[in-house]
Amino acid sequence: MSxxxxxxxxxxxxxxxPHRFCSGCGCGTxxxxxTNAVEGIGLDSAKMVCVSGIxxxxxxxxxxxxxxxxxxxxxxxxxFATGVKVMRPDLTVVVIAGDGxxxxxxxxxxxxxxxxxxxxxxxxxxNMIYGMTGGQVAPTTPAGVKTTTTPHRNVEPAFKVAxxxxxxxxxxxxxWTTYHVFPLLESMQNAxxxxxxxxxxxxSQCPENYGRRIGLRTGIDFLRQFKEKAIRxxxxxxxxxxxxxxxxxxxxxxxVERPEYVTELQKVTAEQVDLLRAEKEKVD
Amino acid sequence: xxASLLERHRRGCKLIEITENLCKGCExxxxxxxxxxxxxxxxLNRKGYYLPVVTDEDQCVGxxxxxxxxxxxxxxxxxx
Amino acid sequence: MxxxxxxxxxxxxxxxxxxxxxxxxxCAYGAIYAGCDFFAGYPITPASxxxxxxxxxxxxxxxxxxxxxxxxxxxxxxIGAAWTGARSMTATSGPGFSLMQENIGYGIMTExxxxxxxxxxxxxxxxxxxxxxxxxxxxxxxxTHGDHNIIALAPNSAQECFDLVQECFELADTYRTPVILxxxxxxxxxxxxVVMPELSAVKHTSRKIAxxxxxxxxxQELIPGMIHYGEGxxxxxxxxxxxxxxxxxxxxxxxxxELIKRIYSKIDSNRENIVRVxxxxxxxxxxxxxxxxxxxSARPARGAVKLARAKGKNVDFLRLITIWPFxxxxxxxxxxxxxIILVPEMNLGQMSREIERFVDSDVVTVxxxxxxxxxxxxxxxxxxxxx
Numbered sequence: 135m136s137x138x139x140x141x142x143x144x145x146x147x148x149x150x151x152p153h154r155f156c157s158g159c160g161c162g163t164x165x166x167x168x169t170n171a172v173e174g175i176g177l178d179s180a181k182m183v184c185v186s187g188i189x190x191x192x193x194x195x196x197x198x199x200x201x202x203x204x205x206x207x208x209x210x211x212x213x214f215a216t217g218v219k220v221m222r223p224d225l226t227v228v229v230i231a232g233d234g235x236x237x238x239x240x241x242x243x244x245x246x247x248x249x250x251x252x253x254x255x256x257x258x259x260x261n262m263i264y265g266m267t268g269g270q271v272a273p274t275t276p277a278g279v280k281t282t283t284t285p286h287r288n289v290e291p292a293f294k295v296a297x298x299x300x301x302x303x304x305x306x307x308x309x310w311t312t313y314h315v316f317p318l319l320e321s322m323q324n325a326x327x328x329x330x331x332x333x334x335x336x337x338s339q340c341p342e343n344y345g346r347r348i349g350l351r352t353g354i355d356f357l358r359q360f361k362e363k364a365i366r367x368x369x370x371x372x373x374x375x376x377x378x379x380x381x382x383x384x385x386x387x388x389x390v391e392r393p394e395y396v397t398e399l400q401k402v403t404a405e406q407v408d409l410l411r412a413e414k415e416k417v418d
Numbered sequence: 419x420x421a422s423l424l425e426r427h428r429r430g431c432k433l434i435e436i437t438e439n440l441c442k443g444c445e446x447x448x449x450x451x452x453x454x455x456x457x458x459x460x461x462l463n464r465k466g467y468y469l470p471v472v473t474d475e476d477q478c479v480g481x482x483x484x485x486x487x488x489x490x491x492x493x494x495x496x497x498x
Numbered sequence: 499m500x501x502x503x504x505x506x507x508x509x510x511x512x513x514x515x516x517x518x519x520x521x522x523x524x525c526a527y528g529a530i531y532a533g534c535d536f537f538a539g540y541p542i543t544p545a546s547x548x549x550x551x552x553x554x555x556x557x558x559x560x561x562x563x564x565x566x567x568x569x570x571x572x573x574x575x576x577i578g579a580a581w582t583g584a585r586s587m588t589a590t591s592g593p594g595f596s597l598m599q600e601n602i603g604y605g606i607m608t609e610x611x612x613x614x615x616x617x618x619x620x621x622x623x624x625x626x627x628x629x630x631x632x633x634x635x636x637x638x639x640x641x642t643h644g645d646h647n648i649i650a651l652a653p654n655s656a657q658e659c660f661d662l663v664q665e666c667f668e669l670a671d672t673y674r675t676p677v678i679l680x681x682x683x684x685x686x687x688x689x690x691x692v693v694m695p696e697l698s699a700v701k702h703t704s705r706k707i708a709x710x711x712x713x714x715x716x717x718q719e720l721i722p723g724m725i726h727y728g729e730g731x732x733x734x735x736x737x738x739x740x741x742x743x744x745x746x747x748x749x750x751x752x753x754x755x756e757l758i759k760r761i762y763s764k765i766d767s768n769r770e771n772i773v774r775v776x777x778x779x780x781x782x783x784x785x786x787x788x789x790x791x792x793x794x795s796a797r798p799a800r801g802a803v804k805l806a807r808a809k810g811k812n813v814d815f816l817r818l819i820t821i822w823p824f825x826x827x828x829x830x831x832x833x834x835x836x837x838i839i840l841v842p843e844m845n846l847g848q849m850s851r852e853i854e855r856f857v858d859s860d861v862v863t864v865x866x867x868x869x870x871x872x873x874x875x876x877x878x879x880x881x882x883x884x885x
Contacts, residue, residue: 137437137438137439138435138437138494139437139494140437140491140492140494141494142491143491146491147732150745151440151491152439152440152442152490153490155489156442157442157443157444157467158442158444158445158446158489159489160489161489162488162489162490162491163486163487163488163489165489166486166487166488166489166491167486170486179732180728180729180730180732181728181730183727183728185578196734196736197734197736197745197746200732201732202581202727202728202729202731202732202733202734203732203733203734203735203736204578204581204735205734205735205736205737205738205746206574206577206604206737207574207600207601207604207737209570210570210571210574210601213566213567213570213571213572213574213575213578214574214575214577214578215578216538216564216566216571216574216575216578217536217538217574217575217576217577217578217579217580217582217586218578218579218581218582218727219578220536220562220564220575220579221535221536221562221578221579221582221583221584221586222582222727222728224728225582225727225728242567242568242571243567243571246566246567246571312487313450313487315483315486315487316483316486319486352444352445353444353446353489354444354445354446354449354450357446357449357450357487358449399562399564400562402557403557403560403561403562405557406557406558407504407507407557407558407559407560409558410507410508410511410558410559411507413511414507414511
């Protein structure tokens with residue numbers, strides 16, 4: 135008996151499926167939501183470029199999503215994507231990478247891309263750990279947690295990355311978890327179909343290299359926790375920082391219209407080309 | 419959302435398919451199906467993962483949560 | 499790559515004249531002549547003037563110049579742009595060049611054509627930030643990790659900054675690799691006449707395009723064609739070891755072996771097509787002393803050779819225009835009758851070691867650090883001491 139074929143296999147490199155993510159890993163769910171989102175808004179994957187860095191979640195677009203892909207150095211996918219978008223603004227450029235990539239080593243590129251409001255969609259898969267390298271502390275690891283490089287306990291507070299991106303000036307920012315898949319996919323659709331810098335922080339699970347250190351052995355354990363800890367942004371607004379200490383604020387954090395970087399750059403170029411022409415006509 | 423689910427339910431005719439060789443036995447579908455349509459089976463796939471089994475397809479309202487939560491593209495829900 | 503309408507317009511309005519300008523500025527104009535579509539950079543002395551002039555002029559030629567948050571990002575952005583089909587460039591100096599190394603390696607591994615200008619300054623670290631040096635010769639060769647090959651050219655005048663940056667773009671597209679224009683603070687800040695030719699004199703090579711995605715990183719070709727983004731060809735570009743299709747395979751020994759050897763040999767086996775030197779042999783022949791230099795150091799070196807000849811001494815002179823791949827055949831040939839080769843360079847002896855590997859003559863470094871170039875007299879005295 136031949137096996138049934140999922141319709142979304144059209145959007146992935148089917149010949150290398152099943153993917154290599156561990157059982158219960160959130161990366162597969164993000165890939166699922168992402169392909170659903172692309173299908174849902176009718177994006178032509180031939181007009182997409184997916185950029186990623188180094189880490190488990192960078193494998194979501196590279197090699198699994200079937201489009202032009204740029205699998206870059208650790209921390210730099212947003213900078214690479216900037217070069218692509220500036221020269222081909224007609225293409226939908228999406229960055230999918232992890233918290234280590236986007237908020238750790240590459241944090242500076244993130245805040246500057248948000249400040250410029252360049253039309254990129256950045257989907258940061260936040261599993262709160264350096265998973266691929268074996269479970270070292272990340273800037274997103276909660277305080278108190280034992281990791282391989284904080285064997286006694288982590289003394290640093292975790293980075294609230296989405297809040298940072300709001301402050302840096304992005305057009306659209308949201309935070310969801312791999313449990314909240316329906317709003318996540320809708321949010322991805324919004325991010326990819328609007329102009330300007332869009333950022334979604336996706337709280338995700340790493341049962342292998344994070345979960346087993348904090349007593350969450352399986353993907354299910356994580357999703358239960360995401361479900362329990364999640365609080366809608368509108369409800370969270372009236373709460374104190376202490377009350378929100380151990381919660382995950384989910385929902386749309388910002389949605390504003392601002393001048394887009396590449397559009398503005400193109401205006402400058404068009405003006406300068408015209409000025410040079412005018413100069414020539416004056417001489418003639 | 420519930421209204422639309424009920425609407426789907428009224429339309430009936432769901433088909434749940436599991437691509438056995440994609441499944442990695444994470445059991446997320448079993449745990450999070452709102453109507454508990456799945457159950458763990460004692461059947462292993464080629465990779466040695468215990469597969470979920472559909473116990474009561476009629477219970478399914480076709481909400482597709484399992485299809486979307488599945489990290490493996492291993493569940494296909496067809497709503498007629 | 500054929501020049502687009504805006505660039506043709508620009509060149510036809512600016513070309514066919516002689517200008518007085520900085521080496522850095524000549525480099526920027528040369529890039530526009532080469533059809534540069536995209537520049538990304540970060541301010542650094544003594545390379546800022548390249549970015550400033552490009553920022554002023556490139557939009558007039560229809561291109562885009564952006565300032566990134568650092569040099570890592572600049573290097574990343576020009577590689578991203580190159581995959582859309584753009585000719586792209588960045589410019590920096592030693593500290594920024596160090597920051598770019600990881601992504602230069604990425605450019606080499608992904609066979610991405612792009613140009614990196616390094617206007618060398620005195621180091622290590624901040625060193626004498628505003629002073630010229632030639633301390634990055636070996637960094638240009640071995641700065642990024644892993645086995646690789648590189649192309650680097652060293653201009654010694656403002657005119658050559660203009661000419662060689664264009665050659666860098668041509669080499670980058672021909673060999674599908676990052677190419678370095680290894681200037682130095684002296685050449686970057688020299689102000690000289692530069693002839694900018696007419697549009698009709700500008701020639702460009704087109705980038706080779708592959709027909710199938712499966713051949714973008716190998717196949718039967720030593721130098722495969724590219725497929726640019728947006729063509730619906732699902733091109734997969736990765737810095738990890740990959741098959742000809744671009745798909746990662748980081749565990750099979752022969753895949754890595756074949757990929758790295760091919761990337762290495764596409765430059766190595768074309769050494770004679772790439773390498774350019776300029777020789778000025780003693781008119782009377784019979785020289786037993788030779789001088790080899792490059793970049794700004796070649797100017798006082800040549801002056802000293804002329805002076806020595808005026809005093810009746812027999813001295814040969816060779817200037818390396820191509821720094822990497824090393825001109826081993828030309829240098830070996832040059833050295834045949836020589837007992838001693840003097841190598842004036844603005845470091846403690848980097849190129850002299852490479853020269854030593856390929857000649858039987860004694861090689862003596864004429865080092866100069868401290869931010870002041872060699873004087874003619876200084877090199878002349880060394881020549882007179884050994885003749």
